[in-house]
Amino acid sequence: MIEDHRGIWVFAEVVDGSIAGVSLELLGAGRELADKLETPLAAVLLGHEVRQLTDPLIHHGADEVYVIDAPILRDYRTEPYLAGMGKLARMHLPEIILYGATPNGKDIASAVATDLKTGLTADCTMLDVDVDKRLLEASRPAFGGNIMATILCKKHRPQMATVRPKVMKALKPDSSRKGTVIEERLDMKEADIRTKVLEIVKGPGKSVNLEDADVIVCGGKGMGDEQGFQLIHQFAETIGATVGGTRDAVEAGWLSHDHQVGQTGETVTPKIYFAIGVSGAIQHTVGMKNSEIIIAVNNDPEAPIFDVATYGIVGDAREILPVLIDAFDELLKEEVVSHA
Amino acid sequence: MHIVVCVKQVPDTKVIKINPKTNTLDRRGVPSIMNPYDAHAVQEAVRLKREYGGKVSVLSMGPPQADAVIKKSIEIGADEGYLISDRAFAGADTLATSYALTKALEKISSASPIDMIFCGKHAIDGDTGQVGPGIASRLDIPPVTNITSITKVTKDYVELQRKLQDGYAHIRTSLPCLITIEKEINEIEYAPFPNMLKAVSYQPVVWNVDQLGEVDRKQLGLKGSPTIVGKMFAPPKQEGGHTLEGTPKEQVDQLLDVLHEKRHLFQKKGGAAV
Ligand SMILES: Cc1cc2nc3c(=O)[nH]c(=O)nc-3n(C[C@H](O)[C@H](O)[C@H](O)COP(=O)(O)OP(=O)(O)OC[C@H]3O[C@@H](n4cnc5c(N)ncnc54)[C@H](O)[C@@H]3O)c2cc1C
Ligand SMILES: Nc1ncnc2c1ncn2[C@@H]1O[C@H](COP(=O)(O)O)[C@@H](O)[C@H]1O
Numbered sequence: 001m002i003e004d005h006r007g008i009w010v011f012a013e014v015v016d017g018s019i020a021g022v023s024l025e026l027l028g029a030g031r032e033l034a035d036k037l038e039t040p041l042a043a044v045l046l047g048h049e050v051r052q053l054t055d056p057l058i059h060h061g062a063d064e065v066y067v068i069d070a071p072i073l074r075d076y077r078t079e080p081y082l083a084g085m086g087k088l089a090r091m092h093l094p095e096i097i098l099y100g101a102t103p104n105g106k107d108i109a110s111a112v113a114t115d116l117k118t119g120l121t122a123d124c125t126m127l128d129v130d131v132d133k134r135l136l137e138a139s140r141p142a143f144g145g146n147i148m149a150t151i152l153c154k155k156h157r158p159q160m161a162t163v164r165p166k167v168m169k170a171l172k173p174d175s176s177r178k179g180t181v182i183e184e185r186l187d188m189k190e191a192d193i194r195t196k197v198l199e200i201v202k203g204p205g206k207s208v209n210l211e212d213a214d215v216i217v218c219g220g221k222g223m224g225d226e227q228g229f230q231l232i233h234q235f236a237e238t239i240g241a242t243v244g245g246t247r248d249a250v251e252a253g254w255l256s257h258d259h260q261v262g263q264t265g266e267t268v269t270p271k272i273y274f275a276i277g278v279s280g281a282i283q284h285t286v287g288m289k290n291s292e293i294i295i296a297v298n299n300d301p302e303a304p305i306f307d308v309a310t311y312g313i314v315g316d317a318r319e320i321l322p323v324l325i326d327a328f329d330e331l332l333k334e335e336v337v338s339h340a
Numbered sequence: 341m342h343i344v345v346c347v348k349q350v351p352d353t354k355v356i357k358i359n360p361k362t363n364t365l366d367r368r369g370v371p372s373i374m375n376p377y378d379a380h381a382v383q384e385a386v387r388l389k390r391e392y393g394g395k396v397s398v399l400s401m402g403p404p405q406a407d408a409v410i411k412k413s414i415e416i417g418a419d420e421g422y423l424i425s426d427r428a429f430a431g432a433d434t435l436a437t438s439y440a441l442t443k444a445l446e447k448i449s450s451a452s453p454i455d456m457i458f459c460g461k462h463a464i465d466g467d468t469g470q471v472g473p474g475i476a477s478r479l480d481i482p483p484v485t486n487i488t489s490i491t492k493v494t495k496d497y498v499e500l501q502r503k504l505q506d507g508y509a510h511i512r513t514s515l516p517c518l519i520t521i522e523k524e525i526n527e528i529e530y531a532p533f534p535n536m537l538k539a540v541s542y543q544p545v546v547w548n549v550d551q552l553g554e555v556d557r558k559q560l561g562l563k564g565s566p567t568i569v570g571k572m573f574a575p576p577k578q579e580g581g582h583t584l585e586g587t588p589k590e591q592v593d594q595l596l597d598v599l600h601e602k603r604h605l606f607q608k609k610g611g612a613a614v
Binding site for chain 2: 082102109117123147151152153194195197282312315327
């Protein structure tokens with residue numbers, strides 16, 4: 001019965017012994033939804049030797065934390081995590097479960113959805129609830145154009161969604177918050193699990209660190225060709241920025257997928273984001289619109305990128321960039337001199 | 341080794357247009373393509389076949405014209421193709437899709453047991469990546485998502501590299517299993533001429549619902565889909581800033597003026613922060 005389901009859950013992903021940023025952001029978003037629905041907000045924490053992580057979850061907004069702590073949960077694997085989530089969801093009947101749209105978050109969410117035969121909306125960027133109908137309104141960019149679709153799951157519970165990192169806001173941790181910790185056990189043996197993690201290698205998988213960059217120069221299809229895109233690299237080099245690209249630039253082969261910003265790339269929040277020759281399709285802007293300052297260069301004054309830009313320059317990037325490069329060269333040279 | 345690759349025909353999202361008045365999808369004249377990730381999945385299966393022997397089958401669910409993606413798979417080197425096509429499948433979300441594909445996989449497997457199922461990491465029209473794990477859990481085989489490399493295959497297990505948020509995991513999983521494929525795994529090779537010839541006249545095996553055996557129709561298509569599209573709307577307008585004016589030089593100068601107080605963020609490559 002749908003009415004038997006109460007409470008909003010957030011899957012608490014553990015990365016390197018701490019709670020992933022996206023899980024804390026989801027607690028922030030979940031708190032708001034839970035208050036509207038007047039229902040508890042719970043975090044679900046699976047892992048090995050993770051009990052000390054229940055406090056940060058409560059401080060960030062959880063009323064309850066469900067914990068399963070077991071050696072078989074040390075590294076993420078679908079089978080034991082599914083067993084854990086499936087067991088908890090069947091026992092405690094949540095009405096909504098939110099997951100970060102990370103590789104592991106998407107993996108577990110898909111498995112749980114099939115196991116519980118319920119709906120799952122992927123890569124959401126907006127969440128709300130219809131209080132009367134107790135419906136989760138999970139919205140995400142859809143299709144190739146500037147459009148959002150709100151997906152509903154009317155007849156099945158729990159209603160589930162994965163949510164992009166960095167689009168929701170975490171609450172300021174409040175160490176005076178109190179919550180309940182509920183421990184459950186998992187009756188599964190290592191021998192029952194068909195997948196083994198042989199080794200985890202950190203880092204080198206990703207050669208670009210867009211996530212932590214203060215300044216990003218992102219080039220789009222408007223750079224014309226690979227040759228034209230070199231101007232993006234030159235400018236980035238001049239100001240010590242990290243290079244990003246749109247999906248179209250990546251697909252044209254001008255730079256590797258690691259550089260892609262947007263719905264299917266990285267979500268970034270630098271202090272300064274240059275979007276050059278970028279049209280500003282929704283799948284791109286969801287990944288960068290929370291940057292502090294956005295500067296757009298585009299020769300089409302109607303390009304949607306100007307709707308999100310703090311400063312817009314209408315003009316040919318191939319003309320503007322050399323001027324920008326010279327000007328910054330000059331500016332930064334001056335600084336060095338004045339420090340000397 | 342029998343590998344089945346699930347391949348989906350998708351609208352080329354680059355040319356999709358939205359009707360701004362009705363906020364609906366304008367499908368007129370939108371070409372269909374094979375989901376790019378699925379092409380890499382077929383290529384990887386063909387590579388494994390070359391190395392370890394066996395057979396590569398592909399499976400698609402879609403309208404009759406989806407046979408184009410099966411022909412494309414034959415070009416890359418798949419041996420045989422199956423298309424499940426029926427009005428009853430229409431409007432399926434990922435849960436209903438994984439159900440229908442699972443039924444077809446069971447039928448394929450009863451004639452020729454399957455060792456591995458490959459799916460794309462996600463389909464570019466919806467970007468969900470839910471169908472692969474869904475099939476695995478219905479078949480009760482282990483799913484491994486986001487695979488960038490298949491390093492070892494034996495008759496009992498495979499070893500794989502799985503992409504993580506920062507780095508990768510080296511994983512071993514027993515067969516049969518389901519793998520979802522990232523683009524980095526390979527480069528699509530030029531189709532050998534004999535394959536292209538074969539593809540031209542290739543006719544896939546086509547099944548409708550009745551030919552799939554025991555099927556619970558309530559779990560198919562729109563009826564079997566828990567999620568529905570509630571509404572479509574234009575994204576909330578951001579309050580844009582201002583457009584600068586003047587010649588390129590003048591605009592850049594204005595920009596530099598406002599960025600002056602942020603200049604500590606910039607540093608020349610190789611130089612010290614200023
Ligand atoms: C499911 C899905 C997921 C997607 N995920 C992503 C994603 O993660 N990231 C992403 O970026 N996209 C993504 N996209 C694609 C997205 O919809 C757009 O197609 C893409 O962002 C457009 O890239 P672009 O701006 O480089 O190219 P275009 O849209 O071709 O824009 C080029 C722009 O450059 C301007 N221009 C041309 N010449 C010049 C010049 N000389 N000087 C200055 N300006 C010039 C043009 O006016 C135009 O505005 C996704 C699409 C789908 C369907
Ligand atoms: N209609 C379909 N026919 C065949 N395979 C599909 C279909 N839909 C999804 N798939 C497979 O599932 C993968 C993920 O799709 P999705 O979950 O829709 O992002 C695709 O890359 C395909 O391998």
